[in-house]
Amino acid sequence: MYYLGLIWEYFTNYVKTRLTYRADFWVEVISDLLFQATNLIFIFVVFAHTETLGGFTEAEVVFVYGYFMVPYGLYSCFINLWNFGDRYIVKGEMDRILTRPAHSLFQIFLENLDPPSLIGSVIGIIIMIWSGGQLGLEMEWWYIPVLIIMTIGSTLIYAGIYIILTSVSFYSDSPTGIIPLMVNIQTYGRYPITIYNRAIQIILTWVLPFAFVGIYPAALFLQRQEMMAMAWLTPVMGIVFFTASLLLWNSGVKRYRGAGS
Amino acid sequence: MSSLYLDFIRIRFLTMLAYRVNYYSGILVYTLNIGVYYFTWQAIYGGKEQIAGFTAAQMTTYVAVSWMARAFYFNNLDREIATEIRDGTIAIQFIRPYNYLLVKMMQGFGEGIFRFTMFMIPGMIIAVLLFPVQLPTSPVSWIGFLVMLFFSFLINSQINILIGLMAFFIENNDGLMRMKRVVVDLFSGLLIPISFFPGWLTSIMNFLPFQAITYLPGSVFTGRVQGTGILEVLGIQVIWFLILLIPIYFTWRAARVRLFVQGG
Amino acid sequence: MQAIEVQDLRKNFRIQQSRGGLKGALQDLFAREYREVAAVNDISFTIPQGEICGYIGENGAGKSTTIKMLTGILVPTSGHIKVNGYVPYQEREKFVQGIGVVFGQRSQLWWDIGVIESFQLLRKVYQVSEADFKKRLDELVERLQLQELLSRPVRKLSLGQRMRCELVAALLHNPSIVFLDEPTIGLDIVVKSEIREFLKDLNRTQGTTILLTTHDLQDIEALCSRVIMLDAGSIIYDGGLDDLKTRWGRGREVRFQFGGAVQAAQLNAWTMGLPVTWTQESDLVATALVPADMAVSDVFSRVLGQAEVTDVQISETSTDEIVRQIYSSGSAEKPEEQPHV
Numbered sequence: 130m131y132y133l134g135l136i137w138e139y140f141t142n143y144v145k146t147r148l149t150y151r152a153d154f155w156v157e158v159i160s161d162l163l164f165q166a167t168n169l170i171f172i173f174v175v176f177a178h179t180e181t182l183g184g185f186t187e188a189e190v191v192f193v194y195g196y197f198m199v200p201y202g203l204y205s206c207f208i209n210l211w212n213f214g215d216r217y218i219v220k221g222e223m224d225r226i227l228t229r230p231a232h233s234l235f236q237i238f239l240e241n242l243d244p245p246s247l248i249g250s251v252i253g254i255i256i257m258i259w260s261g262g263q264l265g266l267e268m269e270w271w272y273i274p275v276l277i278i279m280t281i282g283s284t285l286i287y288a289g290i291y292i293i294l295t296s297v298s299f300y301s302d303s304p305t306g307i308i309p310l311m312v313n314i315q316t317y318g319r320y321p322i323t324i325y326n327r328a329i330q331i332i333l334t335w336v337l338p339f340a341f342v343g344i345y346p347a348a349l350f351l352q353r354q355e356m357m358a359m360a361w362l363t364p365v366m367g368i369v370f371f372t373a374s375l376l377l378w379n380s381g382v383k384r385y386r387g388a389g390s
Numbered sequence: 391m392s393s394l395y396l397d398f399i400r401i402r403f404l405t406m407l408a409y410r411v412n413y414y415s416g417i418l419v420y421t422l423n424i425g426v427y428y429f430t431w432q433a434i435y436g437g438k439e440q441i442a443g444f445t446a447a448q449m450t451t452y453v454a455v456s457w458m459a460r461a462f463y464f465n466n467l468d469r470e471i472a473t474e475i476r477d478g479t480i481a482i483q484f485i486r487p488y489n490y491l492l493v494k495m496m497q498g499f500g501e502g503i504f505r506f507t508m509f510m511i512p513g514m515i516i517a518v519l520l521f522p523v524q525l526p527t528s529p530v531s532w533i534g535f536l537v538m539l540f541f542s543f544l545i546n547s548q549i550n551i552l553i554g555l556m557a558f559f560i561e562n563n564d565g566l567m568r569m570k571r572v573v574v575d576l577f578s579g580l581l582i583p584i585s586f587f588p589g590w591l592t593s594i595m596n597f598l599p600f601q602a603i604t605y606l607p608g609s610v611f612t613g614r615v616q617g618t619g620i621l622e623v624l625g626i627q628v629i630w631f632l633i634l635l636i637p638i639y640f641t642w643r644a645a646r647v648r649l650f651v652q653g654g
Numbered sequence: 655m656q657a658i659e660v661q662d663l664r665k666n667f668r669i670q671q672s673r674g675g676l677k678g679a680l681q682d683l684f685a686r687e688y689r690e691v692a693a694v695n696d697i698s699f700t701i702p703q704g705e706i707c708g709y710i711g712e713n714g715a716g717k718s719t720t721i722k723m724l725t726g727i728l729v730p731t732s733g734h735i736k737v738n739g740y741v742p743y744q745e746r747e748k749f750v751q752g753i754g755v756v757f758g759q760r761s762q763l764w765w766d767i768g769v770i771e772s773f774q775l776l777r778k779v780y781q782v783s784e785a786d787f788k789k790r791l792d793e794l795v796e797r798l799q800l801q802e803l804l805s806r807p808v809r810k811l812s813l814g815q816r817m818r819c820e821l822v823a824a825l826l827h828n829p830s831i832v833f834l835d836e837p838t839i840g841l842d843i844v845v846k847s848e849i850r851e852f853l854k855d856l857n858r859t860q861g862t863t864i865l866l867t868t869h870d871l872q873d874i875e876a877l878c879s880r881v882i883m884l885d886a887g888s889i890i891y892d893g894g895l896d897d898l899k900t901r902w903g904r905g906r907e908v909r910f911q912f913g914g915a916v917q918a919a920q921l922n923a924w925t926m927g928l929p930v931t932w933t934q935e936s937d938l939v940a941t942a943l944v945p946a947d948m949a950v951s952d953v954f955s956r957v958l959g960q961a962e963v964t965d966v967q968i969s970e971t972s973t974d975e976i977v978r979q980i981y982s983s984g985s986a987e988k989p990e991e992q993p994h995v
Binding site (some may be wrong): 134135138139142145146159176222224225228229230231232236281383385387 | 760
């Protein structure tokens with residue numbers, strides 16, 4: 130309850146800050162959307178030259194992309210760790226965080242809330258409905274609860290991966306951290322994973338499990354039998370990865386407090 | 391004077407060496423990137439001989455060399471400049487007896503040399519071992535490619551500087567920087583060669599500077615452009631380099647006016 | 655009860671040894687060398703509740719490291735700490751409810767929003783009830799005269815205004831111990847003395863324990879009954895400020911301006927038998943150093959009869975000077991030999 134209250138407080142503060150920079154708000158929303166649009170362009174261009182990709186049609190790949198946008202939007206809104214190393218470690222704001230009575234990671238989430246990202250989630254749902262229509266998918270009663278469960282699972286995985294990568298900042302001396310390197314990799318889970326060779330499949334399933342934030346859970350709605358089992362693993366992986374990331378974060382903070390700066 | 395600028399190159403090179411974790415993870419990530427796109431294109435080609443003027447073998451080489459070129463020309467000058475503008479340290483840069491943008495360029499180049507020797511060369515060796523990459527046989531292609539690679543760096547850095555300077559005019563240019571990153575990756579031909587785009591989009595992109603970053607040098611490396619054709623594509627890069635100086639000049643001038651009037 | 659208890663506290667840092675040059679940097683990429691440095695070297699002290707204690711030392715002496723350990727940011731390498739009945743680095747979230755921290759160089763307010771919004775947010779973070787918050791805020795705002803500032807965004811405040819708001823932010827949850835890391839840095843004299851008055855009041859009316867680090871010894875003189883001096887990670891002095899002055903003060907300096915030329919030999923002859931040291935600036939100006947246990951009037955009675963004196967100035971050794979001497983000698987033990995001028 131304490132933490133829920135804090136989310137609301139920080140959110141209202143975010144709104145107040147944003148109202149002072151209204152022009153920026155729209156620049157941000159539009160650039161976010163263009164970011165998504167360029168990804169869709171890739172899909173359209175590729176399918177101009179081929180009928181199917183790894184047995185998936187264009188509409189199916191677009192549907193997967195739509196699914197991806199939903200957890201991605203949630204993640205970007207609540208778990209924005211993009212500038213962690215620079216702001217909190219190099220500029221030393223971590224010290225201030227540690228003098229306050231709430232979990233350090235949670236405080237950092239709150240200070241970096243980014244509600245406009247949620248627009249991406251909404252567009253993702255629209256894309257799913259649109260491409261689902263093209264595929265002739267019938268809306269079934271279980272779609273909504275399952276979508277919610279899968280979205281939570283995927284968001285937790287996404288959060289877990291990035292919290293783990295951010296925790297590296299506690300061990301590394303680089304101000305930017307290694308997150309920028311991952312920008313391209315996160316997109317790979319959106320394509321039919323079977324087109325890659327074994328090693329890359331293993332990486333995208335178990336090491337940097339971006340496939341659970343795209344192809345696996347989406348395959349459930351596309352009724353792809355071959356990925357059913359993996360799809361249902363999504364919430365499990367979410368819990369496992371998120372828990373692991375919290376442990377790593379806590380040990381990183383411990384190290385920070387042990388090593389100082 | 392010039393030795394001062396050389397020092398900026400040297401210092402940045404040494405700084406890059408200090409970030410171990412970034413170095414090791416960078417090598418792995420770039421190999422993974424090449425791998426993913428190699429297999430994606432394999433799947434797209436299926437049994438086809440040729441798509442949009444690229445044979446499957448050329449495509450493999452193109453993917454490897456574009457990613458490795460990116461490992462070289464990539465830098466974070468936009469973020470660095472934006473950060474210095476936002477936290478106000480840019481004001482100090484104005485009172486120093488050097489040209490700020492030139493210094494940034496030199497720092498970027500120091501990073502580039504690091505990336506070239508420590509990332510691109512070892513990365514290329516790994517890529518050649520793992521995937522069926524065909525290296526050019528003609529020395530002219532090699533020389534042409536290396537010269538063009540340098541211009542890739544210049545043009546990419548110019549775009550970064552322009553985007554970074556935007557922080558003078560919009561309070562939060564994070565979105566813009568993120569967008570630039572994606573646009574450069576897509577429209578430079580890194581993710582898809584320009585000739586794959588639908589005709590109307592290709593002709594638009596022929597009028598944009600992005601193709602000069604990846605697509606043109608990549609075409610030389612894969613042997614799709616040879617002989618005097620190399621001079622032609624190099625000419626396009628040089629023209630873009632010169633054209634981009636103009637907006638940088640005006641943005642910089644406007645930025646200085648803004649800084650002096652508003653105090654940053 | 656003791657507010658702060660510190661026993662054999664130590665903090666080692668591992669510092670990477672960079673090898674010089676390109677070759678060294680390449681070696682560092684694959685294998686690194688480290689060196690252990692003790693930033694805080696087995697220090698012990700206790701601070702009773704309700705005391706204002708000054709914590710001073712040169713840059714890099716280990717002040718900030720100590721404060722960071724006392725506030726639970728850093729975990730010590732060894733030794734015991736107890737603050738407010740808690741071990742700060744364990745149960746961090748519970749412990750920080752009871753302390754307030756101000757970093758003079760770093761803001762804890764949100765940059766873009768009104769000051770009052772930051773306070774509201776901190777109220778939620780520290781779970782202060784609406785009634786307590788209102789009462790406390792009213793008091794603080796009244797006392798520090800912040801009424802006008804509350805609705806302004808932090809980035810529009812002057813440094814002095816911001817620092818007063820920082821103090822409020824650190825005190826909203828009514829902490830019983832307050833840590834201030836260079837609270838007066840960069841402020842003008844008026845704001846400095848306002849803040850000193852405020853802290854003194856706070857200590858008197860609420861019994862708040864205050865530990866502050868500073869480079870401005872006037873802060874210490876105005877506020878602290880006690881001072882802990884740190885050098886290279888070790889405590890070199892811990893005690894009253896007056897004590898420090900009497901132990902270290904070199905007495906008083908009496909500067910005479912004469913009507914006619916005076917020789918050095920004459921000066922010494924006049925004060926024959928007294929423990930006075932003379933320094934001559936010119937034929938017409940000389941200064942006598944008078945030890946603390948001797949009356950200045952004794953020197954006057956000797957000198958005034960002998961020569962025409964046009965002006966006299968008496969000055970005491972300032973705390974600044976004392977501390978400068980201690981820093982440069984690296985020990986608060988009074989040196990055997992008085993440094994002769």
